Amino acid sequence: MAKKTTGSNSISRRRLLTTASAGAVLAASPFRINLLQAQEATIKVGFPVPLTGPYGTEAQDQVRAAEVAIAEFNEGGGLNGRKAELLVRDDKLNPGEAATRTLELIEKEKVNFIVGSLSASVQLAVNNVTKERGIIYNSISQSDEINEIKDFSKYTFHEALTPHLTAGAVGRYAFPKFGKKVAFLTADYAYGHEMVRGFQAAGKTLGVETLADIRHPLGTTDFSALLPRIQALKPDILIINNFGRDQQIALKQATDFGMKKSMKLVAPILLYTGRLAAGAQAFEGVIGGTSYYWGIEDKVASAKAFNDRFRKMHGGKVPSDYGALGYAGVKTLLMGAKAAGTLDTDKVIAAVEALKYDYYKGPEYYRKCDHQAVQSVLIIESKSKPEKGESDVFNVVATEEPSEQNLRTCEALGHKS
Amino acid sequence: MNELSQTLTQPSVASAGWFDFAKRHRAILASIFVLVFPLVMPFTALAVNILIYGLFAVGFNLLFGYLGLLSFGHAALFGTGAYLCGIAIVHFGWSWYAAIVMGILGGAVMAAGIGALAIRTRGIYFAMVTMALSQCVFYLFYQAVDWTGGENGLRGINVRTIDILGLKLDFINPLTRYYVIAAFVILALFVLSRILASPFGAVIEAVRENEARARASGYDVTRTRLITFILSGAFCGLAGALMALHLSIVPIEILHIETSGMVVMMSLLGGMGTFFGPFVGAAVFLLLENLVSIWTVHWQLIVGAVFVVCVLFFPAGIWGTILKRINK
Numbered sequence: 202m203a204k205k206t207t208g209s210n211s212i213s214r215r216r217l218l219t220t221a222s223a224g225a226v227l228a229a230s231p232f233r234i235n236l237l238q239a240q241e242a243t244i245k246v247g248f249p250v251p252l253t254g255p256y257g258t259e260a261q262d263q264v265r266a267a268e269v270a271i272a273e274f275n276e277g278g279g280l281n282g283r284k285a286e287l288l289v290r291d292d293k294l295n296p297g298e299a300a301t302r303t304l305e306l307i308e309k310e311k312v313n314f315i316v317g318s319l320s321a322s323v324q325l326a327v328n329n330v331t332k333e334r335g336i337i338y339n340s341i342s343q344s345d346e347i348n349e350i351k352d353f354s355k356y357t358f359h360e361a362l363t364p365h366l367t368a369g370a371v372g373r374y375a376f377p378k379f380g381k382k383v384a385f386l387t388a389d390y391a392y393g394h395e396m397v398r399g400f401q402a403a404g405k406t407l408g409v410e411t412l413a414d415i416r417h418p419l420g421t422t423d424f425s426a427l428l429p430r431i432q433a434l435k436p437d438i439l440i441i442n443n444f445g446r447d448q449q450i451a452l453k454q455a456t457d458f459g460m461k462k463s464m465k466l467v468a469p470i471l472l473y474t475g476r477l478a479a480g481a482q483a484f485e486g487v488i489g490g491t492s493y494y495w496g497i498e499d500k501v502a503s504a505k506a507f508n509d510r511f512r513k514m515h516g517g518k519v520p521s522d523y524g525a526l527g528y529a530g531v532k533t534l535l536m537g538a539k540a541a542g543t544l545d546t547d548k549v550i551a552a553v554e555a556l557k558y559d560y561y562k563g564p565e566y567y568r569k570c571d572h573q574a575v576q577s578v579l580i581i582e583s584k585s586k587p588e589k590g591e592s593d594v595f596n597v598v599a600t601e602e603p604s605e606q607n608l609r610t611c612e613a614l615g616h617k618s
Numbered sequence: 619m620n621e622l623s624q625t626l627t628q629p630s631v632a633s634a635g636w637f638d639f640a641k642r643h644r645a646i647l648a649s650i651f652v653l654v655f656p657l658v659m660p661f662t663a664l665a666v667n668i669l670i671y672g673l674f675a676v677g678f679n680l681l682f683g684y685l686g687l688l689s690f691g692h693a694a695l696f697g698t699g700a701y702l703c704g705i706a707i708v709h710f711g712w713s714w715y716a717a718i719v720m721g722i723l724g725g726a727v728m729a730a731g732i733g734a735l736a737i738r739t740r741g742i743y744f745a746m747v748t749m750a751l752s753q754c755v756f757y758l759f760y761q762a763v764d765w766t767g768g769e770n771g772l773r774g775i776n777v778r779t780i781d782i783l784g785l786k787l788d789f790i791n792p793l794t795r796y797y798v799i800a801a802f803v804i805l806a807l808f809v810l811s812r813i814l815a816s817p818f819g820a821v822i823e824a825v826r827e828n829e830a831r832a833r834a835s836g837y838d839v840t841r842t843r844l845i846t847f848i849l850s851g852a853f854c855g856l857a858g859a860l861m862a863l864h865l866s867i868v869p870i871e872i873l874h875i876e877t878s879g880m881v882v883m884m885s886l887l888g889g890m891g892t893f894f895g896p897f898v899g900a901a902v903f904l905l906l907e908n909l910v911s912i913w914t915v916h917w918q919l920i921v922g923a924v925f926v927v928c929v930l931f932f933p934a935g936i937w938g939t940i941l942k943r944i945n946k
Binding site: 293301 | 776
């Protein structure tokens with residue numbers, strides 16, 4: 202018995218060595234070949250977004266909009282005849298899953314670009330993976346940190362707005378109009394804190410006074426203990442810094458408490474999809490910011506063209522705000538590649554930096570130091586009832602034109618120059 | 619369960635042949651499997667994930683399957699390993715191997731802390747206490763934004779080359795990354811196999827089978843429990859450190875209660891108290907999740923149905939059931 206075991210033991214050890222060396226050879230060889238092949242194939246755009254989970258509706262709209270960008274690029278002849286292809290992955294709103302999926306897209310699918318994500322932490326995770334591997338990444342979700350020198354790399358682009366810009370634009374509109382005494386109701390996590398900082402930065406020059414910043418945990422279902430405290434403070438403006446379901450519940454309860462009579466309700470971001478889900482009554486009269494609303498098509502020609510194309514491809518639906526970012530994120534990189542005439546990373550980066558584009562909402566460009574898209578912010582007010590079909594939910598009350606002055610300065614972000 | 623563990627740890631004289639051989643050389647066989655594994659996987663990053671979660675589940679199984687204590691707080695050990703490894707690289711610029719040691723120590727020390735408080739309770743109370751303590755650990759790391767990045771997670775654990783005795787390996791290359799991580803996992807498997815085969819390993823199982831009898835035989839039950847918990851923590855800490863190196867980030871979700879639940883699920887799915895079962899569980903769990911989610915957005919429905927079928931028809935876990943069949 203003992204003899205037999207030793208015999209088999211040595212065999213398995215040999216097998217172990219053979220397998221190990223086979224593995225080592227594999228590690229070295231086949232990947233270079235794949236890289237060469239990738240030059241001839243289609244242009245692949247990886248698209249990790251949270252298809253499942255709380256932001257599933259928005260993510261699926263981002264995919265629909267990205268498909269529009271791909272279709273337009275291919276109809277326009279592609280890059281010297283090379284067509285583009287979209288590879289969608291579910292990141293499950295989890296940074297670990299997103300990083301794994303990004304690794305898959307880069308290592309197995311050999312994607313040329315990555316566009317996507319719908320949360321601050323997820324985009325920072327994807328960005329860390331892509332910048333290490335020299336793959337261009339265009340983020341389509343709000344974050345202040347992605348522009349900072351710590352996370353930024355030359356491969357990083359940020360098509361979405363930043364909390365600083367959004368909150369600032371809403372504040373600059375609301376403070377002179379509705380009053381200087383402000384109370385905040387804030388979800389106690391990075392998004393909420395960044396929004397408060399954005400509002401306070403904009404309010405400083407206008408002499409705005411913060412009466413209170415009341416924090417609540419993420420996923421709060423009952424605000425009835427907090428709202429009377431705010432009522433007692435008698436602010437001119439109540440700014441509700443939360444997102445998704447929290448926002449819907451907070452607005453609904455504030456309406457029920459009759460708070461709209463004594464103060465103006467303001468939210469940094471009003472989501473098209475969120476408003477559709479919650480109904481008109483809770484959102485009525487609430488002021489907020491957004492990157493895009495389909496209703497600007499009467500005034501902006503590129504918005505009209507984009508909406509029409511979207512309606513044609515997706516059964517008459519109109520694109521949502523975050524959806525449109527999916528379109529712009531993919532489109533800018535593809536058009537950059539087209540302008541460069543190559544997929545060579547450095548040349549594409551230079552071409553995208555040089556773009557002055559108007560694809561769906563008016564003129565935009567990427568600031569050189571942090572690759573932040575300099576763009577307009579729409580100030581919208583929720584309608585009491587839709588007039589032109591159920592997608593007619595907001596009035597655009599003001600537009601803040603694109604200006605680098607409204608962004609944090611390159612020096613504040615830690616960049617040179 | 620009883621019968622199963624006996625076949626695994628005691629060299630049985632009656633049944634000879636290849637099954638007996640496989641039992642004796644479980645660590646070697648497991649290593650061979652680990653080495654050829656990425657070649658059959660849909661993509662390498664998934665294979666690395668399975669490897670790391672497999673090691674995490676193996677570490678958890680030391681406590682759950684072999685000692686018989688159900689912990690609902692193992693995310694704290696896994697996460698501490700990952701965060702300490704990451705912090706060592708990002709904030710102190712340590713080299714990768716020192717950071718891995720830091721991760722192992724972190725897991726062990728955290729296990730000693732949690733274990734010292736929780737080890738005297740048993741059954742459902744042990745599960746509750748470990749869960750509560752791991753929530754404390756979650757908030758500790760969540761609030762320490764300057765060190766951990768808080769909500770946004772820790773980024774910048776960028777290791778481009780692995781330096782072993784003058785040999786420079788490209789850690790960005792997926793297969794190289796896999797085999798470097800596999801080397802650590804294989805080492806851990808050998809260590810674990812050695813522990814289980816030692817007299818101490820027998821005491822662990824004696825405590826599980828009959829605590830009173832183990833105490834009457836002169837073994838210090840409380841200390842055995844604590845040492846096993848710390849060992850389990852070291853394995854989980856290593857898994858966490860490898861995770862940090864693999865993904866180059868540490869998300870705060872790693873400390874979330876869902877991670878604790880997931881490792882319980884993996885162990886049950888593969889077969890608790892078996893050497894290789896947790897690996898099988900991790901592989902099946904992650905493969906299902908990844909493959910089905912590419913195919914449909916309703917992946918949770920399908921994965922859930924598969925779990926229900928497994929729990930109903932394979933109560934000993936997939937690997938446990940296979941072992942039982944062969945052994946009959």
